[in-house]
Amino acid sequence: MTDQSKGGRIRATGTRRKKPSTRRRATTAVAWSAAALVLVGGSGLGYVYVKLNGNIQGVDINARLGTDRPVDVDNGSMDILVLGSDSRSGDNAEYGADQGGARSDTAMIMHVDEGHRSAGVVSVPRDTIVERPDCEDGDGDTAEGERRAMFNTAYEVGGPACAVKTVEKMSGIRMDHYIEVDFTGFKQLIDDLGGVKITTTEAIDDSKSHLSLEPGSHTLDGEQALGLVRTRKSVGDGSDLGRIQLQQAFIKALITQVKEIGLLSSPKKLYDIGDTATRAITPDSELDTVKELAGFAGGLKNLGAEDVDMITLPVQYDPADPNRVIPLEKASEQVWRALRADRPIPASATKESAGDKGDASDVVKGGAE
Numbered sequence: 001m002t003d004q005s006k007g008g009r010i011r012a013t014g015t016r017r018k019k020p021s022t023r024r025r026a027t028t029a030v031a032w033s034a035a036a037l038v039l040v041g042g043s044g045l046g047y048v049y050v051k052l053n054g055n056i057q058g059v060d061i062n063a064r065l066g067t068d069r070p071v072d073v074d075n076g077s078m079d080i081l082v083l084g085s086d087s088r089s090g091d092n093a094e095y096g097a098d099q100g101g102a103r104s105d106t107a108m109i110m111h112v113d114e115g116h117r118s119a120g121v122v123s124v125p126r127d128t129i130v131e132r133p134d135c136e137d138g139d140g141d142t143a144e145g146e147r148r149a150m151f152n153t154a155y156e157v158g159g160p161a162c163a164v165k166t167v168e169k170m171s172g173i174r175m176d177h178y179i180e181v182d183f184t185g186f187k188q189l190i191d192d193l194g195g196v197k198i199t200t201t202e203a204i205d206d207s208k209s210h211l212s213l214e215p216g217s218h219t220l221d222g223e224q225a226l227g228l229v230r231t232r233k234s235v236g237d238g239s240d241l242g243r244i245q246l247q248q249a250f251i252k253a254l255i256t257q258v259k260e261i262g263l264l265s266s267p268k269k270l271y272d273i274g275d276t277a278t279r280a281i282t283p284d285s286e287l288d289t290v291k292e293l294a295g296f297a298g299g300l301k302n303l304g305a306e307d308v309d310m311i312t313l314p315v316q317y318d319p320a321d322p323n324r325v326i327p328l329e330k331a332s333e334q335v336w337r338a339l340r341a342d343r344p345i346p347a348s349a350t351k352e353s354a355g356d357k358g359d360a361s362d363v364v365k366g367g368a369e
Contacts, residue, residue: 185280
């Protein structure tokens with residue numbers, strides 16, 4: 001469904017890539033599921049709103065962000081920060097020891113254009129060195145900023161508000177919404193969908209993510225899907241950049257499948273997915289009801305995988321630490337400038353990026369062959 005042959009990495013059948021081409025794991029499925037839910041809400045399933053509303057636990061970040069933010073461009077476009085948290089507490093403990101905190105394991109900045117006809121998604125590697133601003137932590141104290149901080153520490157020191165503030169500082173783009181997805185909800189959502197079909201062009205065997213797949217067609221259940229989006233050691237150069245590309249290919253397959261399975265034909269499946277989806281996410285306080293979430297998703301329901309342009313933030317490996325990456329300043333500004341102007345991301349922005357080339361190319365394709 002993706003095609004990154006020029007400096008790119010993963011091709012997935014069934015779609016074309018406009019220029020180097022959501023998210024997050026489960027968030028795109030959450031959005032499309034909620035969109036389907038609102039469509040049937042007036043035809044017999046409206047009663048489920050009360051129960052599903054009780055599932056949603058929102059987070060109010062606006063007060064902690066203050067007034068020193070980028071301009072709010074009210075032209076119909078939307079900018080959303082989507083995070084997958086790597087917390088190992090509670091039901092997520094099986095994926096590693098709880099270290100007493102959480103970091104943003106996956107980060108995607110999604111820009112939906114003014115007409116809601118296309119979207120640009122920028123994945124930010126968690127090991128990217130950025131300037132993290134001062135942030136208010138959950139106790140009302142100030143977490144001091146750093147000039148050279150790993151991107152995922154923003155969530156660790158200041159939670160969702162600090163992650164948003166850091167993104168706004170680096171991009172100059174005001175985030176309209178924030179959505180966080182957790183491991184357990186992601187797994188259950190994939191199972192409720194009946195799995196996701198992919199094709200692997202080579203074997204994947206990763207002891208860290210507990211995933212073992214032979215080359216060929218597979219229908220991944222929730223556990224396997226989670227393993228795929230967490231895999232990094234057995235593909236490409238073993239870095240976070242290859243893992244991001246697997247995530248992007250999987251998300252494209254997920255978008256396509258959600259739109260093809262016909263949720264409206266099965267009220268039970270629709271309800272199960274809606275129940276799981278509303279438990280799987282933590283949205284900002286402006287999306288913390290089914291009505292608000294479904295209205296938001298309704299603006300996305302016409303987007304197919306071919307309408308979503310996914311890239312990795314243009315980066316290079318940090319000369320001071322090969323385990324870290326640093327943004328390519330001019331190329332990154334090309335990306336942010338395009339999104340601020342509600343324009344497609346230019347192909348030239350990723351030409352020299354380490355994030356859109358490497359040995360992980362073509363490992364995963366969407367659909368079965």
